[in-house]
Amino acid sequence: MSTVAAYAAPAPKAPLERTTIERRAVGAHDVLIDIKFAGICHSDIHQVNEGWGQAIFPMVPGHEIAGVVSEVGSEVTRYAVGDRVGVGCFVDSCRECDYCLRGLEQYCAKGNVQTYNATDYNGEVTYGGYSKQLVVDENYAVRIPDALPLDVAAPLLCAGITLYSPLKNWNVGPDTKVAIVGLGGLGHMGVKIAVALGAEVTVLSQSLRKKEEGLRLGAHDFRATNDPATFAELRGKFDVIVSTVSAPLDFSAYLSLLRTEGTLVNVGAPEEPVSLNLFSLIGQRKTLAGSQIGGIAETQEMLDFCAEHGLGADIELIDASEINTAYDRVLSSDVRYRFVIDTATI
Numbered sequence: 001m002s003t004v005a006a007y008a009a010p011a012p013k014a015p016l017e018r019t020t021i022e023r024r025a026v027g028a029h030d031v032l033i034d035i036k037f038a039g040i041c042h043s044d045i046h047q048v049n050e051g052w053g054q055a056i057f058p059m060v061p062g063h064e065i066a067g068v069v070s071e072v073g074s075e076v077t078r079y080a081v082g083d084r085v086g087v088g089c090f091v092d093s094c095r096e097c098d099y100c101l102r103g104l105e106q107y108c109a110k111g112n113v114q115t116y117n118a119t120d121y122n123g124e125v126t127y128g129g130y131s132k133q134l135v136v137d138e139n140y141a142v143r144i145p146d147a148l149p150l151d152v153a154a155p156l157l158c159a160g161i162t163l164y165s166p167l168k169n170w171n172v173g174p175d176t177k178v179a180i181v182g183l184g185g186l187g188h189m190g191v192k193i194a195v196a197l198g199a200e201v202t203v204l205s206q207s208l209r210k211k212e213e214g215l216r217l218g219a220h221d222f223r224a225t226n227d228p229a230t231f232a233e234l235r236g237k238f239d240v241i242v243s244t245v246s247a248p249l250d251f252s253a254y255l256s257l258l259r260t261e262g263t264l265v266n267v268g269a270p271e272e273p274v275s276l277n278l279f280s281l282i283g284q285r286k287t288l289a290g291s292q293i294g295g296i297a298e299t300q301e302m303l304d305f306c307a308e309h310g311l312g313a314d315i316e317l318i319d320a321s322e323i324n325t326a327y328d329r330v331l332s333s334d335v336r337y338r339f340v341i342d343t344a345t346i
Helices: 042-048 150-157 159-169 185-196 211-216 228-233 251-255 296-309 320-331
Strands: 002-008 017-023 030-039 065-072 084-087 090-092 133-137 177-181 200-205 221-224 238-243 258-266 287-290 315-318 338-342
Touching (some): 017 133, 030 084, 030 150, 042 320, 065 133, 150 185, 150 296, 150 338, 159 185, 159 238, 185 200, 200 211, 211 221, 221 228, 315 320, 320 338
Parallel strands (some): 200 221
Antiparallel strands (some): 030 065, 030 338, 065 084
């Protein structure tokens, strides 16, 4: 065991504060990672605030982790000291179910072990990346290519793979018309990745306030959803729509923008239930779907793809003392587009 500095929420909705946590000893198949950067995801805020249900406190959030291996276990074969690695939303899975064997560990039948706010298969509480170090099984770390700076790579471990996985699964590529709903931490990576895949990309945002930025990121069009004309003019246009927002949508309105047999994929997770008129689906064999992150192999594929195309997250680098202010700014949509903690300041 080792004692590590971290930032934790001591109770639901409480400000995060500096503390220490215990990390397990490095086992035979483990790597010890000196965390260099940790992204702030909106889901961190949901969980600190218990927006998705009862949580475990004290909580050390953070599942967008980029760092350097500083120690390896006696049977580790994938990594060596000095390797640049990342850890995303989960740190273990059963490795035996059909989903794990197919590289879909995110859908593990037993339930994967989340990087924080969870208990592992031994009953120990997991703590995330707002900390100096992390011990993880080598099979649940991924290699960060040299072409990606660690700070802009950190958000790819959630925001990047959360968009890459559905875009690939629904065969987005040349001759595909895609809409990304919301231009935040998730949405801005969706635009970058979809454009790199060759799609024609439209951003659907509440207003035109971010239009210039959306076009700079590569979007071909940018429309305001607070303008009723948007839904009339774009009716039946898109093959795939990916919603990244964590607020309930008027699903009938957004489904009307799909072509026959089109798909609306939700990666944002509202805290409130949503309603749906099923005739919005039945009439033209449309699909309402969901997706979450990706498996380990797909996450590595995503990182390699981003390195090849020069895609990192647009970030604001902050000191750990600014975490609570950053949370407030995320809730106010005042970030372009991901806060990343310099963990040297913890």
